[in-house]
Amino acid sequence: MSSKTVANSKTVANPDAAQRGLVTRFIGSRAVYHTIMIGFSIIFVVPMLWMVMSSFKTKREIFGSPFSLPKSLDFSVWTEAWERGNLGQYVLNSFFVTFVSVLAILVCSLFAAYAFSRFEFRFKNVLLGLFVLGLLLPVQSYLTAQSRLFDALYILDTRWALIIPYSGLGLALAVFLLKTYMDSLPKELFEAARMDGAGDMRILFSVVTPLMVPGIATVAIFSVLATWNEFLLSILYVVDDSLRTIPAGLLAFTGKYSTDYPTLFAALSIITIPMIAIYVVFHRQVIAGVTEGSVK
Amino acid sequence: MKPVRARTPYLLVLPAFALFAFVVLGPVLANTALSFADWSGTNAIKFVGFSNFTRAFRDDIYLMAYRNTFIYIALTLVFEVLVGLVLAGLVTARGRKTGFYRVAFFIPVILPMLVIAVLWSFVYSDDIGLINGALRGVGLDSLTRVWLGDPSTALIAVSLVSGWIYAGFYMAIFYAALTRIPNHVIEAATLDGATESQIFFRIKVPMIRPMIEVAILLCVTGAFQTFDLFYVMTNGGPDHATEIVTTYLVEVVFRFHDLGYGAALSTIMTAVVVTIGLVLVRLRGKDGGNGVEF
Numbered sequence: 184m185s186s187k188t189v190a191n192s193k194t195v196a197n198p199d200a201a202q203r204g205l206v207t208r209f210i211g212s213r214a215v216y217h218t219i220m221i222g223f224s225i226i227f228v229v230p231m232l233w234m235v236m237s238s239f240k241t242k243r244e245i246f247g248s249p250f251s252l253p254k255s256l257d258f259s260v261w262t263e264a265w266e267r268g269n270l271g272q273y274v275l276n277s278f279f280v281t282f283v284s285v286l287a288i289l290v291c292s293l294f295a296a297y298a299f300s301r302f303e304f305r306f307k308n309v310l311l312g313l314f315v316l317g318l319l320l321p322v323q324s325y326l327t328a329q330s331r332l333f334d335a336l337y338i339l340d341t342r343w344a345l346i347i348p349y350s351g352l353g354l355a356l357a358v359f360l361l362k363t364y365m366d367s368l369p370k371e372l373f374e375a376a377r378m379d380g381a382g383d384m385r386i387l388f389s390v391v392t393p394l395m396v397p398g399i400a401t402v403a404i405f406s407v408l409a410t411w412n413e414f415l416l417s418i419l420y421v422v423d424d425s426l427r428t429i430p431a432g433l434l435a436f437t438g439k440y441s442t443d444y445p446t447l448f449a450a451l452s453i454i455t456i457p458m459i460a461i462y463v464v465f466h467r468q469v470i471a472g473v474t475e476g477s478v479k
Numbered sequence: 480m481k482p483v484r485a486r487t488p489y490l491l492v493l494p495a496f497a498l499f500a501f502v503v504l505g506p507v508l509a510n511t512a513l514s515f516a517d518w519s520g521t522n523a524i525k526f527v528g529f530s531n532f533t534r535a536f537r538d539d540i541y542l543m544a545y546r547n548t549f550i551y552i553a554l555t556l557v558f559e560v561l562v563g564l565v566l567a568g569l570v571t572a573r574g575r576k577t578g579f580y581r582v583a584f585f586i587p588v589i590l591p592m593l594v595i596a597v598l599w600s601f602v603y604s605d606d607i608g609l610i611n612g613a614l615r616g617v618g619l620d621s622l623t624r625v626w627l628g629d630p631s632t633a634l635i636a637v638s639l640v641s642g643w644i645y646a647g648f649y650m651a652i653f654y655a656a657l658t659r660i661p662n663h664v665i666e667a668a669t670l671d672g673a674t675e676s677q678i679f680f681r682i683k684v685p686m687i688r689p690m691i692e693v694a695i696l697l698c699v700t701g702a703f704q705t706f707d708l709f710y711v712m713t714n715g716g717p718d719h720a721t722e723i724v725t726t727y728l729v730e731v732v733f734r735f736h737d738l739g740y741g742a743a744l745s746t747i748m749t750a751v752v753v754t755i756g757l758v759l760v761r762l763r764g765k766d767g768g769n770g771v772e773f
Contacts (some may be wrong), residue, residue, distance in 0.1 A: 220569060220580050227583055227643070230602050233609055249612040287498070295495035298488040302481070310492060317503045319756060321704040323725050324749035327732050327742045328509035329502070331520065351502025354495050383487045412591040414707045419733060430593040434711070437597050444607060451594050462589050466582045469589060474651045478693055 231455065238448035245444050264449040268440075272425060273432030274454075280342065280428055281410045284349035288357050288406050289399060291350070296361035297387050301373060311362075317355035322348075322415065330419060344420040345428065349413060353406045356476065360405075364398035365391065404472030429454060513742035520736050531743035541744065543719055544727045545751075551638055551723060552702040558642025560694050563649025568679045570650065571657045581654065584647035592644070596711035599640045603627050603712075627713050630720035637712050637721055641705065649694050656690040657683055692763045699759065703752045724748050 237245050238260060239253035265271060298304070299311055322329075329348065333339050338347065368391070376386045392399075417431040424435065433450065440446050462469050482488055514532070517525045535541050566584055570577040587595060602609045603626040611623040626636045660683060668678050684691070706725040709715065715722035715730070728748070732741035 216569075216572065220577070223566065223569075224580060224583050227586065227647070230598055230609065230643075231586070233602070234598055245607050249607065249609055250616070291495035291498060294491040298491035302488040304482075304485075304488040307488075310496060313496075313504060314499065317499060319700075319753060320503070320507065320749060321700075321752060323704065323706070323728055324745045324752070325503065325506035325510040326728070327738055327745060328513055329506035330732070331513075331738065332506060332509065334520075347498070348502050351498045354499050355503070358495060383483050408589060412593075414591070414593050414710075415729075419729070430591050430707075433591075433593055433597070444601075447597075448601075451598060455590060455594055458590060459586060462586065463582065466585070470581075470585055470651050473588060473648070474655060477648075477697060478652055478690075 231459075234448050235452045235456070238445055238452050240445060242444055245448075260445050261449045261453060264446045265453060267446070268436045268450050269424070269432070270436075270450060270453060273427055273429045276342075276426060276432075277411055277428040280345050280349065281407055283346050284353065284410045285403060285406045287346070287350040288353040289403060292354055292357035292361050292402065293392070293395070293399070294387075295354075295358045296365055297391060299358070299362045300365035314355045314358050317352075318359060322352060326415075326419075333420065339420055340423050340426070342426060344426075345413075345417060348416055348420070349410045353409060357402045357406065360402055360476065361395065361398055364395060368394060400468065401472045401475050404469055405476035408469075408473065510742045511746055513739055514746040516739040516742075518738045520738055524739075527739065531740050532747070534740065535743055535747055540719055540722060540727060541724075544722045544724045547634060547719075547721060548703060548723045550634060551641075551705070552699055554635065554638035555641050555645070555698055555702050556695065558638055559645040560649050560691070560698050562642055562646040563694070564653055564684070564691065566646060566650040567653035567657055568683070570654060571683075572675055572679075581651070584650055586647070587644040588648045588651075592707035593711060595640065595644060596708050599643075600627065600712050603636055628717050630717050633713055633717060633721045637708055640708060640712070641702075645698075649698075652690060652694055653687060656687040660686050689763075692759075696756065696759045696763075700752055700756050703748065703755075 233249070236253050237249075239256055244251065244253070295314075299307065330339070333344060333347075338344050372390060372394075373386060376390045381389065412430065413428075414430040414434075417428050418434060421427055421431060424432075427435065433454065436450055437447060440450075513524075515526060515528060517527045517531075566580075570581050570584075601607060605611060605623075605625045605628070608626070610626065614620065614623045624632065626632050664682065664686070665678060668682055673681070703724065705723065706729070709721055709723050709726050710729070713721040715726045724744070725748075728741055728744050731737050731744060
């Protein structure tokens, strides 16, 4: 089928090539191209701009003139939202949970990936297969039993209620990715280190880890984002407000101030803007990290 | 390579495996066992055979949740993958400076889904909403509606937000694949008189076909796991019009405390997701990337 259409379009294209050229030149012109692209950008950016702008407006202005610019940039609503909403506590909790979880993921997965990539041992493929299974299964498919297990062990409603599952859930992908990266390191490197008398752990710390920095960075970016943004477990496993992470905290916040729009928009802006700023600075690494983590 | 000591590899794998077994493997096994039981979490566990499963297949809400999930999958294939492909095509059009757009389109991917869900609930809101505000502004008052409260628009409205988030993600994947196409291929086509759009549809898209298939796989299996958007924006309502498998599951387990039934629902869901995943992988493998449309 495709060869026929190609042939057809060639015979059609050639007679009025001049005219076609004009049309494509018009569509392909700088102005039109950028108009299309700016149109798309508006769809992406306008909701976020509206959020930030509305945080500086009064409730009446949000209702009456949704598209107007705010009259002044009065940050007092922001500080009020930060204090009344206990946002500082949520941010601290998120930092703590994310830091410990990602550290656990990186250390455990680096060890495991090293074993899977470099050594032959019994049950290797069975163990690796189990990790791959973990990649396939969504958390909802074992959530019921997991929540009961954590409840029985008195883990629920403590910091561990999030740190343990986040580390365990992130491991499968991390092991798999780091193993893939490690497989591509040249064999001679390890043999040479062995010749020089380095032991297994010495090779891991002095030879492998320095070479794996880009791969570890990818896994770290991926894990940080997944942990920082995780929502389902954060609302199910932690009820104590002083232990809540940002997503669960913000949800409680929206419940409390459901019609106080300026304060709500201020809270959302406070959480969003620093993330966007960090992303813009490191956008190359972030985009690469997120896409590689999902596709591999 | 042979380890210096035979036990080294096991010790290396141990921490990861212990954590993984505790968080994933144990619960998976327990969950499967629980599917055959009746339990509220406080009373004694009672073995009930397959009755949870037969109940599931007669549960109208559960069946509706599958219908909605499949509609959602179909919509996200368009709003996420197809739009992502178009965006990737636009940002790789030759001789353009497009870094700004690429960075901008990816922003929603990195933000907490909760923030986006709350923000878009406001965008769709009846009184302060941007969409109704814009419609009123241009005199189309008759088109305004409660987007998330109307059963006929709620599912599409949520799916559009999903597209808004992930179109940039698929664009980034396709962008990476497109930029790996060797330059001489494109140059040869240009010399033959192909236009930019012909080059895109006839050369670039077929060449990144494997990546498109991966994207479809990710999109379909990922759609099954979606929870945050639906939970925050509609929580399954109005009248179960946006009830999806995960929102119903959470309701059964954490609101009705019907743990055995909830476990059975997730066992069924796991079977469905794994089956679909395997079928898609099979379809990709069999024809070596030729002729199969899905």
